[in-house]
Amino acid sequence: MKYNEIFEKIAAELKDYDQIGQVATYIPALAKANPNKFGMYLVTREGHSYFHGDTDETFSIQSISKVLSLVYAFKLVGTDLWKRVGVEPSGSPFNSLVQLEYEQGIPRNPLINAGAIVICDILMSELKNPYQDFIKFLRSLAGNPNIDYCKTTAESEKECGFKNSAHINLMKSYGNIENDAEEVLDFYFHLCSIEMSCKDLAQTFMFLASGGKNPVNNKRIITAQETKRINSIMLLCGFYDEAGEFAFRVGLPGKSGVGGGIVAIYPDQYSIAVWSPGLNTKGNSSKGIKALELFTTITQSNVFGPSPIFDELEYE
Structure with missing residues (x-):
């Protein structure tokens, strides 16, 4: 199964998702967001990109x-x-x-x-x-x-x-x-x-999935040891008082924003960004978390589980 096909499968399953949540209203500029927007964008360590939905539209990354x-x-x-x-x-x-x-x-x-x-x-x-x-x-x-x-x-x-x-x-x-x-x-x-798109976010965070190096130009951003520290903090603290729930359901280091964006990384494999402005009661994208949970379940790619099935996936 191709990554784009996985995204389409996830989008179809979440088409009528009834826990979409509410946009952030306590910041007036965010209250205008369309809760029906949805996008997923993934960049692999080899530089391949896969996407679905509203991935080029910019939003407040918060x-x-x-x-x-x-x-x-x-x-x-x-x-x-x-x-x-x-x-x-x-x-x-x-x-x-x-x-x-x-x-x-x-x-x-x-x-x-x-x-x-x-x-x-x-x-x-x-x-x-x-x-x-x-x-x-x-x-x-x-x-x-x-x-x-x-x-x-x-x-x-x-x-x-x-x-x-x-x-x-x-x-x-x-x-x-x-x-x-x-x-x-x-x-x-x-x-x-700051405003970015899913595409921007996935590319930006790729260095944290690559041991601290930007895989595009091989430029070192931070050391491998520092990368470990940052990824650990994302896993433990990236979703406020829902960090444990995210680790339990998704199993990746990541970070959310009340603009509805989430970015997560699988070390040495990929960076993935999702966007859905509807938030749950903890201030995290409800549909975004569910989409990532489905993605890591289908691909078996999480930092706690068995070896992922990347070899069985078609990348082109």
Whole structure:
């Protein structure tokens, strides 16, 4: 069976999926999304691409950007990063203030809001032009010079970002924020506003499925050891307080965003991105998770199960 045929099979099975969820309404710019949009895009280690549905349409990647900002910060400061943010699953909603105060301003991990804000603070300290430098880094990973921030979404996030303001001020009180709080928040909101397609995301994350190297040009992005760290954090923390459920059902390291996107990787094999804006109660794409569960079940490709059946799949 070909990958495209697998995608068609999954799409047919989910055509009348009755748990599509609701789009994110607490961010006004995201409330306009069409919940019926759906796309899947896969890139293999050999550079082959397979896709189905709305894979070229851009959407707000939101928290998926947190993995990429983490990678960039890790490149810049190395293991000193872990003095300011932990690596444990939160077990709490992504915007929990209770946990942050209990742990004295040290976020549980870099993929919850507070942790990602600390990462933004680090990037602002380390980079001369953080906005330009980060988007340049992202464009190079994706191979797409048109990827950019969405000012409308960034402003929309700022208008309703009261909890994020509480997070950064609480961390500032504990000495875990070095730069001006409002400037760091503005950078954070811009990172969340970045717009990409399933195609862009699958290509961008391929280096994490390739031991830290971009397979297109063989350029090393991070070391193999650092890649292990990032993939581990995605597996444990990439879906907030649904991370265990995602690992149980899908079995891959990945990251979601409230724009409805999910990206996941199978080490040494592929990177896959899905998009469906309808979210479940945990803030993750309901249809997207189900699609990935079906995909890893059909292909037997997950990091916990038996050897995958790639040899039995036709790639052309």
